[in-house]
Amino acid sequence: MTTKHYDYLLVGQGLAGSLLGYSLLKRGCSVKIVDNYEQPSSSRVAAGIYNPVTGRKLVKTWLADTIFPFLKTYYTELESELGKNFFHPMPMFRPFPNQEVKDYLLQETAMTNYGDFGQYHTPNDSLKSVVKSELGGVMTDHSGWVDLPLMLDTFKEYFEKKQCLLQHLFDYQGLHLESNTYQVNNEWTLSFNKLIFCEGFYGRNNPYFSWLPFNPVKGEVLRVKFKEDISLKEMINQGVFVIPLSDGRARVGATYSWHELDWVPTSKGKLDLLEKYHKLMLADIDIEEHLAGVRPATKDRRPLVGIHPKYTNLGIFNGLGSKGVSLAPYFAEQLVDFLVNKKELDPEVNINRFGSLYLGQKQS
Known part of the structure; x- marks a missing residue:
């Protein structure tokens, strides 16, 4: 039986696995990524929006001042490296839904929540002809979207050229932690220093990390x-x-x-989206595609990053939820710094914060 050794074995080539694998390769590590392309992936359905101001009260998202300058540089350099245009900076306009919300959001205390990311905006003629925006709204800067299917396909080609991608359905029964090996089939085995699970929604069924508080959310989108x-x-x-x-x-x-x-995709989801669309927009549309995916969200809305409390050769990079495009670059780099340079992880994402859940699972 042939054995091939790698510094890191990654499971999953979605957004998390792609950026982590890329960052590890750039640091000179040997990497093998195991991915089954026949499984649905939330990364390929997600709209890929990044936006620093969210919620009904339009407050800055968690770590916005750090993450958004970082991601702009990161994705720009990544486009140059991979030779494809998938990063699309674009302002976001949020019409005020009613006078009450407008009055609240234009208070001085509310406006300070935007920081440098957003400002009151009176729609120009082109916006008025498309959007129902009689009361004006807030225009958010430092926002945009990433074409995730294009980026992930480009990464697939990149990893294949470097011979570090294996199309294979990972089987937990083939994992032998005492020897740091994963048996692919009867002919060859992968040996590793650490194995990092980047499985997205499927992570909640991982026997080593199922104790973590996943809170997956299904989402439907239309292409029109x-x-x-x-x-x-x-x-x-x-x-x-x-x-x-x-x-x-x-x-x-x-x-x-x-x-x-x-x-x-469901008829209920389609009708819900169309109803909300027509409340917001003037332009009529035809539906060309209707897709559904399951976001790998968590109970506390923070990523799941770190090393298993018992099996120190196992790690996880998951739980990016609906803000994956914003969070993945920064925390992929942070995880690599943790793995390679022994730097500390942000305690708000380190899975150590759920140590009591792991202990509770062991005792039950």
Whole structure:
């Protein structure tokens, strides 16, 4: 039986696994990524929005001042390295839904929440012809979207050229922790220093990390075509998001469901999106595609990063949720610094914060 050794074995080539694998390779580590392309992936359904101001009260997201300058540099350099254009900076316009919300958000205390990321905006004629925005709204800067399917396909080619990608359905029964090996088949075995699980939604069924508080959320999105020729250069967000694409098309999303955790688009989801779209937008549309995915969210809305409390040769990079495009670059680099240079992880993402859950599982 042939054995091949790697510094790191990664399971999953979604957003988390791709950026972690890339960062490890750039540090000179040997890497093998195991991924089954026949499994649905939330990364390939996600709209890929990054946005520093969120919520009904439009407050800055967690770590916005650190993460958003970082991601702009990161994705720009990544595009140059991979030779594809998948990073699309674009302002986001949020119309005020009513006078009460407008009055609240224009208070001095509320405006300070935006920092340098957003400001009150009176729509220009092109916006007024497309968006229902009689009261004006807030225009968010430092936002945009990443074409995740294109980026992940480009990463796939990149990893294949470096011969570090294995298309294979990972089987936990083939993992032998006492010898740091994973048996692929009867002919060859992968040996590793550390194995990092980047499984997204499937991580909740991982026998080594199922004690972590995953809280997956199903989401549905539409790809649509405007029935008329319009000029839209901003993302729009109020109840639903609308991302203008090329050729008069757009993405519309998204729904949230914590119950039906499958990958099947529903008529209910489509109707919900269309109803919210027509409350927000003037332009009529035709639906071209309807997709569903399951976001790997967590109970405390923070990523799951770190090393298993018992098996120090196992790690995890997961739980990025709906903010994956924003969080993945920064925490992929932080995890690599932790693995390679022994730097500390942010305690808000380190899975050590859930040590009591692991102990409780052992005792039950």
